[in-house]
Amino acid sequence: MKNRFVNSPMTYAFGMLAMMIPVQAFSSFYSFxxxxxxxxxxxxxxxxRTIYMIWDAVDxxxxxxxxxxTRTRWGRRKPWIYSAMPLFVLTFVMMFSVPEGTxxxxxxxxxxxxxxxxxxxxxxxxxxxxxxxxxxxxxxKIRAKASAIQQVFQIIALLIGSALTPLLYTNxxxxxxxxxxxxxxxxxxxxxxxxxxxxxxxxLEQPLKLGDAFKETLKxxxxxxxNIANSFAQTVNGLLGSMIPFYAKYVLKLxxxxxxxxxxxxxxxxxxxxxxxxxxxVRKLGGIRxxxxxxxxxxxxxxPLWFAQGLGGGIAAGVSAGFGLAGFLVTPAxxxxxxxxxxxxxxxRRREGMYTAVAGFITRSSGLISAMAFWIVGMAFGYVSGKxxxxxxxxxxxxxxxxxxxxxLLVSFVISLVLKRSSLEPAxxxxxxxxxx
Numbered sequence: 001m002k003n004r005f006v007n008s009p010m011t012y013a014f015g016m017l018a019m020m021i022p023v024q025a026f027s028s029f030y031s032f033x034x035x036x037x038x039x040x041x042x043x044x045x046x047x048x049r050t051i052y053m054i055w056d057a058v059d060x061x062x063x064x065x066x067x068x069x070t071r072t073r074w075g076r077r078k079p080w081i082y083s084a085m086p087l088f089v090l091t092f093v094m095m096f097s098v099p100e101g102t103x104x105x106x107x108x109x110x111x112x113x114x115x116x117x118x119x120x121x122x123x124x125x126x127x128x129x130x131x132x133x134x135x136x137x138x139x140x141k142i143r144a145k146a147s148a149i150q151q152v153f154q155i156i157a158l159l160i161g162s163a164l165t166p167l168l169y170t171n172x173x174x175x176x177x178x179x180x181x182x183x184x185x186x187x188x189x190x191x192x193x194x195x196x197x198x199x200x201x202x203x204l205e206q207p208l209k210l211g212d213a214f215k216e217t218l219k220x221x222x223x224x225x226x227n228i229a230n231s232f233a234q235t236v237n238g239l240l241g242s243m244i245p246f247y248a249k250y251v252l253k254l255x256x257x258x259x260x261x262x263x264x265x266x267x268x269x270x271x272x273x274x275x276x277x278x279x280x281x282v283r284k285l286g287g288i289r290x291x292x293x294x295x296x297x298x299x300x301x302x303x304p305l306w307f308a309q310g311l312g313g314g315i316a317a318g319v320s321a322g323f324g325l326a327g328f329l330v331t332p333a334x335x336x337x338x339x340x341x342x343x344x345x346x347x348x349r350r351r352e353g354m355y356t357a358v359a360g361f362i363t364r365s366s367g368l369i370s371a372m373a374f375w376i377v378g379m380a381f382g383y384v385s386g387k388x389x390x391x392x393x394x395x396x397x398x399x400x401x402x403x404x405x406x407x408x409l410l411v412s413f414v415i416s417l418v419l420k421r422s423s424l425e426p427a428x429x430x431x432x433x434x435x436x437x
Contacts, residue, residue, distance in 0.1 A: 007136050009146035011195035013153040015129050018188035020154050022092050022181040023122065024161025028241040030095065031374070033174055036246070036386035038098060040107050042378045048112040049371040052119055059120055063127050075198030077128040084124040085189060089182040091118035096178035129192075134337040135199055141283070147333035148279035152272055154329060159268040160184075162241065166257040166264075222419060223339050226332075229415040231369075233295060233328050236302070236405040238370040240267075240321065243401045247305070250393040251401075252314045259311050267318035267325075274326035281327070287334035292416045294331045298324030299409035306402040324409075373404050 005011050034040040063080075070076045095114045102110055137146045161181070168177035248254045248263055282290040301324030308317035377383075377399050382390025390396070 005195045006197050008195060009137070009142075009149045012132070012136065012146065012192060013150040014188045015192035016150045017153040017157050018185045018192060019122075019125060019129065020157030021161045021184050021188075022088075022178070024158050024241065025165045025177070025181055026092070026095060026118070027238060028162050028244065029165055029169070029174075031242050032245045033096060033169075034098075034107070034111055037174075038107055039103065039385050039387045040111060041385055042375050042383070044108045045111065046371045046375040048108065048115055049368055051112060052115050053368045055116060056119065056123070059123055060127070063124055064131075067128050067131060075196075077132050077198060078193055078196060080124055080128040081189070081193060084121050084128075085186060087121045088118075088125060089186065091121050092182050092185075093175070093178045094118070096174040132196060132198070133333065134340045136196070137337070138341070143334050143337045144279055144282045144287075144330070147330055148275050150333070151275050151326070151329040155268050155271040155275065155326075158241075158271070159265060162244070162268060163261040163264040166245070166260050170257045220339070222342075225415060225419045226335055226339060229295070229412045229419070230332055232408045232412040232415070233298065235369045235373075236298065236408050237325070237328070239373065239400055239405055240302075240325070242370065242374075243397055246393075246397045247401045248314070250389070250397050252308065252310060254311060254314070263311060263314045263318060266315040267322050270319040270322035271326045271329070274323050275330055278327045278330040282331060282334060287331065287338065288416075288419065290327075291331040291335055292413065294324070294327030295409055295413040295416055298328050299406050299413065300324070302402050302405045302409070306398055369408075373400060377404070 031045065035042055035045055067076055067080055070079065072079050091114065095118050098107065098110055133143075133146070133150075137143050165177060168180060172180075244264060244267070245260065248260045252263065254260050254263060278290070278294070281293065284290075285293065301320045301322075304317035304320045308314045377396050378390075381392045381396035381399075383393050383396045384390065
């Protein structure tokens, strides 16, 4: 592998592209597939997510600790990613390949088992891929640059996973759609892994014992404030992604899948140039101030979704939401890397896996908040499923895509104010560099 491709932010970002295409298709359409199309009740869907979250509280830190502890000649993270790749393909296809005629409690059990398997394998991938970022890129400037490139790839993935999906499942079915995305995952993740070279020094350090690793993580105040704030904003990401198909149908009253795809594209295409603007904001204001500003702007940007009507209004509101989304996608990576750097100064060890895993659990718990919001608001307005939408589904999904996100983002902003700027921003910026072999 030529040196210029080794640990390049561009080739590393292919991993984000690989995972986010199927993940976005899942997060945006699993509710639509199981609840609206197959008729699974919202209450049962929420119960399945709750059961999974209990397991996720265990498996996230467990896989993070095991990843930090791994010692091989190929590194700590790559063996886990290579092993998880075929399992991810199988479980993702399983999610969208419900046997014909499955209904009632059988459908619930299929959803629950598929969800548990798929999300567990996803955890292995996200923990290890995410743990590579702070190891490969050191310093705020290179992290901001790498994060911006990564988020451009993420937005491309969001666009594909959101806007292309309705066309694929309408013409070929959900099962064939999942196979196409599984193949894309394998190709792009393989490109990423071929160019990653882990830092040998990290594998020479003796890992902390399990109890000590948990103790050091739990007492890190900055880590918890940072990730709890992010978790509320991540709930908004989940709500926007999963509610957009319902919003397009019941609020904007779009009739064709082509119109739905155009609306979805308006949200995510606009984010790509806006990522560059937020990269400039990070460089000018610094990590923590840019991060706070992103929460505030994201909250304001979802307000137009309440007032939008028709395809034209939906596109305008989608572009507005895209501006806020871009800020939240770019800004957290700089601060999360700094938190891990400070932990290394205290413990003498790089523990990206544990921090990425626990952060992943906190932010992924947003999926439960999102599911609970869907259930509570749905019950309030009488929405049960696509077969029983109730008397006022339009108002239900206006609340879920605008009012609830606005409130959650204000909570994120308030929590971000508690985090002291001096605790995360170094007095002298470290040399920006990325590691290569």
